[in-house]
Amino acid sequence: xxxxxxxxxxxxxxxxxxxxxxxxxxxxxxxxxxxxxxxxxxxxxxxxxxxxxxxxxxxxxxxxxxxxxxxxxxxxxxxxxxxxxxxxxxxxxxxxxxxxxxxxxxxxxxxxxxxxxxxxxxxxxxxxxxxxxxxxxxxxxxxxxxxxx
Amino acid sequence: xxxxxxxxxxxxxxxxxxxxxxxxxxxxxxxxxxxxxxxxxxxxxxxxxxxxxxxxxxxxxxxxxxxxxxxxxxxxxxxxxxxxxxxxxxxxxxxxxxxxxxxxxxxxxxxxxxxxxxxxxxxxxxxxxxxxxxxxxxxxxxxxxxxxxxxxxxxxxxxxxxxxxxxxxxxxxxxxxxxxxxxxxxxxxxxxxxxxxxxxxxxxxxxxxxxxxxxxxxxxxxxxxxxxxxxxxxxxxxxxxxxxxxxxxxxxxxxxxxxxxxxxxxxxxxxxxxxxxxxxxxxxxxxxxxxxxxxxxxxxxxxxxxxxxxxxxxxxxxxxxxxxxxxxxxxxxxxxxxxxxxxxxxxxxxxxxxxxxxx
Ligand code: SF4
Numbered sequence: 001x002x003x004x005x006x007x008x009x010x011x012x013x014x015x016x017x018x019x020x021x022x023x024x025x026x027x028x029x030x031x032x033x034x035x036x037x038x039x040x041x042x043x044x045x046x047x048x049x050x051x052x053x054x055x056x057x058x059x060x061x062x063x064x065x066x067x068x069x070x071x072x073x074x075x076x077x078x079x080x081x082x083x084x085x086x087x088x089x090x091x092x093x094x095x096x097x098x099x100x101x102x103x104x105x106x107x108x109x110x111x112x113x114x115x116x117x118x119x120x121x122x123x124x125x126x127x128x129x130x131x132x133x134x135x136x137x138x139x140x141x142x143x144x145x146x147x148x149x
Numbered sequence: 150x151x152x153x154x155x156x157x158x159x160x161x162x163x164x165x166x167x168x169x170x171x172x173x174x175x176x177x178x179x180x181x182x183x184x185x186x187x188x189x190x191x192x193x194x195x196x197x198x199x200x201x202x203x204x205x206x207x208x209x210x211x212x213x214x215x216x217x218x219x220x221x222x223x224x225x226x227x228x229x230x231x232x233x234x235x236x237x238x239x240x241x242x243x244x245x246x247x248x249x250x251x252x253x254x255x256x257x258x259x260x261x262x263x264x265x266x267x268x269x270x271x272x273x274x275x276x277x278x279x280x281x282x283x284x285x286x287x288x289x290x291x292x293x294x295x296x297x298x299x300x301x302x303x304x305x306x307x308x309x310x311x312x313x314x315x316x317x318x319x320x321x322x323x324x325x326x327x328x329x330x331x332x333x334x335x336x337x338x339x340x341x342x343x344x345x346x347x348x349x350x351x352x353x354x355x356x357x358x359x360x361x362x363x364x365x366x367x368x369x370x371x372x373x374x375x376x377x378x379x380x381x382x383x384x385x386x387x388x389x390x391x392x393x394x395x396x397x398x399x400x401x402x403x404x405x406x407x408x409x410x411x412x413x414x415x416x417x418x419x420x421x422x423x424x425x426x427x428x429x430x431x432x433x434x435x436x437x438x439x440x441x442x443x444x445x446x447x448x449x450x451x452x453x454x455x456x457x458x459x460x461x462x463x464x465x466x467x468x469x470x471x472x473x474x475x476x477x478x479x480x481x482x483x484x485x486x487x488x489x490x491x492x493x494x495x496x497x498x499x500x501x502x503x504x505x506x507x508x
Binding site: 016022023024031056059095115116 | 189193215295296502
């Protein structure tokens with residue numbers, strides 16, 4: 001069973017993005033860019049997801065939603081912040097309702113910059129996330145084995 | 150005695166690309182009332198006028214929504230130009246028209262794809278989005294950006310499209326038109342598609358007016374409204390008919406948008422053949438002082454811009470009324486009495502854009 005790799009599932013949530021990054025994430029799942037060739041599948045259910053793609057910054061209304069989705073996801077999990085908004089708050093950073101980037105509420109593993117983030121860079125982020133997910137998974141397995149013996 | 154229950158819908162939902170929350174009051178399978186609660190995407194963008202000067206605000210308005218990004222920038226720029234009494238060069242107006250129509254094609258294709266996805270026709274979703282990529286490629290060639298390309302400025306546009314590029318684009322569109330006919334034929338003829346759309350979500354002419362719907366939603370209820378007919382930008386020189394349908398259901402909305410795809414291609418052809426050879430921008434001096442409003446036809450309907458300036462670097466107030474906001478009351482009407490299973494589809498038929506509604 002050693003050679004078997006995980007096929008992580010992907011969940012996309014729109015924080016308070018302007019849709020620009022959002023539609024680019026969706027464009028990544030269509031034939032021209034097709035992230036599914038890396039073994040990821042887009043899902044709508046947090047309980048099924050391993051990689052959490054989030055676009056847009058955090059505001060007071062969606063803060064709890066983001067936290068809740070993160071908690072519902074089974075471990076190990078990887079969080080990818082797509083777009084400048086999700087990384088830092090971006091152009092909306094000074095708005096009264098924006099708290100900042102996604103890392104103000106949940107830990108972020110991979111940052112994909114760009115306004116709007118280009119599909120190429122989103123794919124790059126997803127590929128990195130897949131590798132990191134595998135790493136986290138292996139680590140967890142090793143720990144479990146160590147605990148057993 | 151039917152059983153009443155309240156089902157929360159959203160904000161995170163597989164068919165919704167954007168967060169909106171509805172409380173659906175059900176009587177068995179029938180929805181008897183829908184109560185929307187919004188605010189998940191609210192950023193407080195209009196308040197940025199106090200922190201960014203009137204030129205920087207162009208970039209902010211372009212990020213009201215990433216789908217009609219270009220037209221938002223255009224609305225704000227034309228409002229400020231009106232205040233400052235700037236007459237932008239004719240070529241810039243034509244370029245704006247061409248980009249606006251290209252945005253409309255990309256937005257409608259995006260919508261068709263999402264609609265197909267909502268009734269589970271994945272191949273059709275992929276086809277629509279594949280065609281949409283061609284438009285995005287053209288944006289990229291012309292401006293360097295795919296979805297947000299910031300070519301508007303107060304006093305004109307930042308980039309020109311040379312004649313050769315324009316004729317290439319028309320050639321691409323000609324080729325695309327054939328493929329579009331094939332793809333959209335499936336929407337119009339397919340038995341499965343029809344069974345989901347025909348007769349679902351009726352919005353009568355009366356209700357459409359009473360609820361103040363806009364755009365394709367209004368036109369699909371048989372009412373001829375189209376802001377492009379007011380002749381802003383270069384639309385006064387372009388000959389086109391407003392597309393309407395009398396059927397008032399979801400299928401009619403789909404039909405109207407499909408017809409508009411071809412109409413937009415035709416408008417681009419006309420604009421390219423008539424575009425004059427002038428400058429693309431004029432220098433603008435000083436600060437705006439006064440107020441103005443602008444009405445534009447976006448892919449989703451009429452958008453309304455209001456800007457008030459006080460003669461300083463920062464404008465006093467900028468207010469946008471976006472088409473989705475105007476269509477939400479109509480959506481609530483349509484949802485009343487529908488099947489619970491049709492709710493995601495009906496939400497999609499208004500072509501919701503939450504990020505511009507909440508800003
Ligand atoms: S990074 Fe830019 S394109 Fe992406 S959501 Fe933010 S404003 Fe929109």
